[in-house]
Amino acid sequence: MELIYLQTFKEVADRQSFTKAAEELGYAQSSVTTQIQKLEKEYGVKLFERYGKGLRLTKSGEELLKYAVQMLDLFQQSKEKLTKQGGGTLSIGTIDSLAAYFLPPVVHRLRHQYEDLSIRLQPDREDRIVSKVREGEYDMGLMLEHNPSDSSLKWIRIREEPLLLVAHPNHPLHVHPVIKLEHLADVEWIMTEDSCNYRIMLEKVLRARGVPLRIGLELGNPEAIK
Structure with a gap:
């Protein structure tokens, strides 16, 4: 289970709204809904119920919230402790061609600049990269995209990449x-x-x-x- 799901759960509980939680977290509302559904499936209970125009926690949701707050506090404490010691992990999702031909010199420079940083490069499909960045599994994604496919994420164009036609000399x-x-x-x-x-x-x-x-x-x- 991802801790990010518990963070999303806590935001929905605090704001009693999927929409307001999504705005606060910078997610699409559908992503918030999916994360809550995954939590409910994991525990086998309903966590929220409709109350007037809003939402409220069920009994099971109230119980989980107590544990979620404790787990998120412990996670934050561990981050603060380890940050002071340096290091950390940067998780990058990308496609095979960029992982093989574009990223190696970039990763080389990063490792020299941040010696304690652990870099995790994850080759993946474009649609999965977008989904995993949105859900927090990847810190960032690097891909070839003409038009941003998810407006809830921040997109930065690094450069234009030419497409070449390659053929045998006797073609x-x-x-x-x-x-x-x-x-x-x-x-x-x-x-x-x-x-x-x-x-x-x-x-x-x-x-x-x-x-x-x-x-x-x-x-x-x-x-x-x-």
Whole structure:
């Protein structure tokens, strides 16, 4: 069970509202609802009930709140104690290609700047990265995203990344001095998995221009594709 769920539970109990708790925590209301549902499933009880226009704790909820306050206080005390001693862990969720090609020099600099910091790099799918950042499992996520998919999170654009077409030197496309979208019709692709953001962007562009996409091989790892 995540301590963050207990923090969310305490905020809902204090404010007697999922909406106000979500605003205070900076979450989407759906995320707050999901966390409370997970707690209820874990304990096998209902924690809140409707009371007029608001919410109130059930008997089980009142009992859990006592323990939640104690556990969160102990957690805060442990954080303060360990922070004074230095160290800590930075958890970063990212996709395989960025983990392999972009992040190593960044992690190297961080380790030199903060010698006691433990860095945990977690390769994951884009949709899971967003979800785990929202729920606090990752401290931050690094991914390729054209339009932010979750307005409840803070998004920072680091840079624009070009997409390149890579082919064998003897590929028929090499006869064209400039490759246009229509030249890609019925070309066989070696492609990333269907949840990959830059594949989704490419497919959207090809669809808009009526260019058919034929996938001969689908691989989830950039090194395997190379």
